[in-house]
Amino acid sequence: MTAKFKIDDVAKECGLTKRTLRYYEEIGLLSPPERTDGGIRMYTQDHIDRLKRLINARDVLGFSLQELQRYVSITEELESHRQGYRQISDDKEKLPKLIQLEPIVKNQLVIIEEKLQKMIEMRDEIQQFHHRVQAAIARMGGGNEQK
Structure with a gap:
């Protein structure tokens, strides 16, 4: 079973705000995560890895x-x-x-x-x-x- 992470955990892990995560999803930089029956976003490690690559490209390459x-x-x-x-x-x-x-x-x-x-x-x-x-x-x- 693949580990799932809530938006708070992903934001903290990546040093981003929850709003930024939702915006990245909205503009297509991040694929939409699965949602629970209650609508809570559940991210995977792939989402976190992708975000870290994005942050690296943003910060290192400007x-x-x-x-x-x-x-x-x-x-x-x-x-x-x-x-x-x-x-x-x-x-x-x-x-x-x-x-x-x-x-x-x-x-x-x-x-x-x-x-x-x-x-x-x-x-x-x-x-x-x-x-x-x-x-x-x-x-x-x-x-x-x-x-």
């Missing part, structure tokens, strides 16, 4: 909700192909699956590269500003105390 939706749809497509690939034992049958898989993986890389490029641009801008501040401090003779 994805907006729209970007998260795009990333999740690609991830789901990728997982579907991976499952099909694993069930094939003949290498001749695996090749077409790999050919289908390649652009999906590439698309995920493109999304991450776009985000990295934006982060690099932001870092460079702040770094330039920092250098200007340091130069101004040095010109005013106050560079030794500040480090």
